Amino acid sequence: MNLFPKEKTIFKRPNAELIYIENFYETGIASQYFNHFKQNINWQQDHITVFGKTYKQPRLTALYATNDKPYSYSGLTMQPLYFTKELLQIKSDVEQEVMHQFTTVLLNLYRNGNDSNGWHADNEKELGKHPIIASVSFGETRSFHFKHRHITEERHKINLKHGSLLIMKGEMQEYWLHQIPKTKKVIGERINLTFRTIL
Numbered sequence: 716m717n718l719f720p721k722e723k724t725i726f727k728r729p730n731a732e733l734i735y736i737e738n739f740y741e742t743g744i745a746s747q748y749f750n751h752f753k754q755n756i757n758w759q760q761d762h763i764t765v766f767g768k769t770y771k772q773p774r775l776t777a778l779y780a781t782n783d784k785p786y787s788y789s790g791l792t793m794q795p796l797y798f799t800k801e802l803l804q805i806k807s808d809v810e811q812e813v814m815h816q817f818t819t820v821l822l823n824l825y826r827n828g829n830d831s832n833g834w835h836a837d838n839e840k841e842l843g844k845h846p847i848i849a850s851v852s853f854g855e856t857r858s859f860h861f862k863h864r865h866i867t868e869e870r871h872k873i874n875l876k877h878g879s880l881l882i883m884k885g886e887m888q889e890y891w892l893h894q895i896p897k898t899k900k901v902i903g904e905r906i907n908l909t910f911r912t913i914l
């Protein structure tokens with residue numbers, strides 16, 4: 716039980732709302748989760764197809780869900796494994812904060828600064844219109860960039876820290892793109908969990 720109120724930063728932008736909670740998990744707990752997921756998740760390097768060309772994804776991923784619904788993006792279909800006890804605990808912590816139920820978590824392991832996640836929106840049709848996406852980060856801080864599709868001045872960054880929670884809602888996936896760019900800095904690993912709802 717955390718007796719300190721969690722500090723929330725709310726970014727209200729045209730067609731989007733983001734909420735960032737830096738200390739969602741305290742450092743010690745976040746480090747335990749990092750080590751646990753590093754060892755126990757079924758990490759895979761899948762191939763994606765973009766504009767007819769096939770590439771190795773520049774990070775490792777895994778999919779877990781409370782149902783058997785697959786998740787498809789960039790020409791790739793992932794079949795989920797069933798949630799583990801640790802993933803269920805985090806899902807329940809996040810659900811209490813967001814007041815929304817999730818079915819699925821996509822995990823990303825960025826092995827170093829060369830791993831990345833290119834400009835995209837989480838707008839697959841199985842997520843429904845205007846999905847709520849909750850993203851938990853463990854390990855190395857990485858910069859999360861987001862830009863509006865039509866308003867060029869609307870371009871922002873948030874450093875996603877160890878133990879943080881970022882919530883994306885509203886029309887964000889329709890009007891904005893986001894990415895985790897590569898960095899030339901020599902940095903360690905980062906694990907990210909993005910909770911989604913696929914019914």
Ligand SMILES: O=C(O)CCC(=O)C(=O)O
Nearest residue numbers: 823832837850895907909
């Ligand atoms: O690693 C992150 O913080 C973002 C992950 C992401 O955008 C995704 O998996 O769709």
Ligand SMILES: [Fe+2]
Nearest residue numbers: 835836837893
């Ligand atoms: Fe995303």
